[in-house]
Amino acid sequence: MAMTSQVAILGAGVMGETLLSGLLRAGRRPEELLITERRAERATELRERYGVDVVTNVDAAAKADTLVLVVKPQDMPDLLAEIAPVIQPSQTVVSLAAGITTGFIESRLPEGVAVVRVMPNTPALVDEGMAAISRGAHCDESHLVLAEGLLAATGRVIRVPEKQQDAVTAISGSGPAYIFFVVEAMIEAGVHMGLPRSTASELVVQTVVGSAKLLRETGEHPTVLRERVTSPGGTTAAAVRELEDHKVRAAFLSAIEAARNRSRALAAE
Ligand SMILES: NC(=O)C1=CN([C@@H]2O[C@H](COP(=O)(O)OP(=O)(O)OC[C@H]3O[C@@H](n4cnc5c(N)ncnc54)[C@H](OP(=O)(O)O)[C@@H]3O)[C@@H](O)[C@H]2O)C=CC1
Ligand SMILES: O=C(O)[C@@H]1CCC=N1
Numbered sequence: 292m293a294m295t296s297q298v299a300i301l302g303a304g305v306m307g308e309t310l311l312s313g314l315l316r317a318g319r320r321p322e323e324l325l326i327t328e329r330r331a332e333r334a335t336e337l338r339e340r341y342g343v344d345v346v347t348n349v350d351a352a353a354k355a356d357t358l359v360l361v362v363k364p365q366d367m368p369d370l371l372a373e374i375a376p377v378i379q380p381s382q383t384v385v386s387l388a389a390g391i392t393t394g395f396i397e398s399r400l401p402e403g404v405a406v407v408r409v410m411p412n413t414p415a416l417v418d419e420g421m422a423a424i425s426r427g428a429h430c431d432e433s434h435l436v437l438a439e440g441l442l443a444a445t446g447r448v449i450r451v452p453e454k455q456q457d458a459v460t461a462i463s464g465s466g467p468a469y470i471f472f473v474v475e476a477m478i479e480a481g482v483h484m485g486l487p488r489s490t491a492s493e494l495v496v497q498t499v500v501g502s503a504k505l506l507r508e509t510g511e512h513p514t515v516l517r518e519r520v521t522s523p524g525g526t527t528a529a530a531v532r533e534l535e536d537h538k539v540r541a542a543f544l545s546a547i548e549a550a551r552n553r554s555r556a557l558a559a560e
Contacts, residue, residue, distance in 0.1 A: 298441065299325040299355035301348055301370060302362035303337055306387055309416045310359065311341060313445030316418070325351050352377045357437060360386045360396075364557040367391050371399040380404050380429075385438050387411055389460050390557025393427030393453060405429045407438040410456055410464045411445070420446030421463045425453035461550035469546065474499060 298314065300307045303326045311326060321342040328334040334345040352358055352374035362370050367388055378384070380403035386396055393406040400406070406427035414420050422442040426435055435450065442448045451459055474495050481491025505516060521527040534540070 297323055297325055297355040298357045298359060299327065299346075299351035300359045300361055301327045301351055301374070302360065302366070303328045303333070303345075304361065304363075305413065306411060307359075307361035308337065309413060309420075310361065310387070310411070310441070310445065311337075311343065313415055313418065313420070314441065315341060315343075317444035319444075325355055327351050348373045349377055352382075356381070357383045357385060357441070359441065360384065360388060362388065364388045364390050365560065367396075368399070371396060375400050378404055383407065383434050383437055385409055385441065388557075389464060390457070390554040392558055393425065395558065397427055397429065403429050405431070405434040407434055408453060408456060409438060409442060410459045411442060412463050413467050415442075415445035418445055421466075422446065422448045423451045423456065423459040423463065424448060425451055425456055427453075457551045457554040460554040461547045464554075465547075465550045469543070470499065 298319070300311055303311060307326065311324065314324060315321065321344075324341075324343045325346050326337060326343055327348045328337060328345055337343065338345050346354070348370060358374070358378070360367065360370060367386075378400055380401060382404060384396060384400065384404055384406045386393070386406060387409050389410070391408070393408050396406045396408075397404065407430060408425045408427065409422055411420055411422040415422070420442070422445075424435060424438050424442065439448045439450075477495045477498075478488065478491045481494065482488050486494075502516075505511075506513060509516070517527075517531075521531065
């Protein structure tokens, strides 16, 4: 079957839809994209919302020259078994699944298929994503450039050795959840002290956005920026003392190590 320049997104859940919408915002035409989705009502919803064709995994694997795998790690073995018979070495496979190694994917596909492993994150939905990409055994520069082109549609992209991907997953893949957790806690604190929820929410969200911008635009170390907020004998010093007493720094270290370990375990499952 003749190849087209189509990109197929296999598994259009949270992350698959995020990538799809980003590619469309970046100027890809709906005809250049295919998606697969096993629930009929979700398929209809996506077709109506984005104007892209929803096809079977086998059709996607037969038609598109780039296959982006965005199913849960646990669903990856079945998906690979389904598409392996139709994949050719001229196609590129880009996997966004946490924990799943390029070696695992290569071992279930025909010899020679180029596999790129990516760890994206959900701020890609607003074009502020952070993605890290790693090459599989059969990748050359052109495959990495192709993957960078896809991910750059929704934010920043860096290259990392694959052995760093579990740590990347723990930091930037899961990272937005930690920030939202902190935001939730700060809003709750505001409400606890009597602020209307909407006021607390506006104060916290703008503080997070402003702090992120300050980090990015000044390039200063976070410790320096924190010290500038911390007046001697003042309010911030009192708050930071509580955070240290409650071992919040150690809790972050443990939490992020747990995410890294879970990423490693997903590969073994
Ligand atoms: N969410 C995130 O922040 C991030 C996710 N990832 C990775 O992205 C992947 C997807 O995660 P996420 O989007 O959160 O999960 P979701 O459950 O939202 O999406 C997975 C989608 O794949 C569909 N699916 C499962 N099996 C098949 C199949 N055989 N054929 C077609 N579609 C299938 C599921 O359908 P159904 O609903 O019927 O189960 C679902 O719509 C994971 O591997 C995860 O590690 C990576 C970085 C960040
Ligand atoms: O929680 C997860 O497993 C996925 C991978 C990184 C973010 N979400």
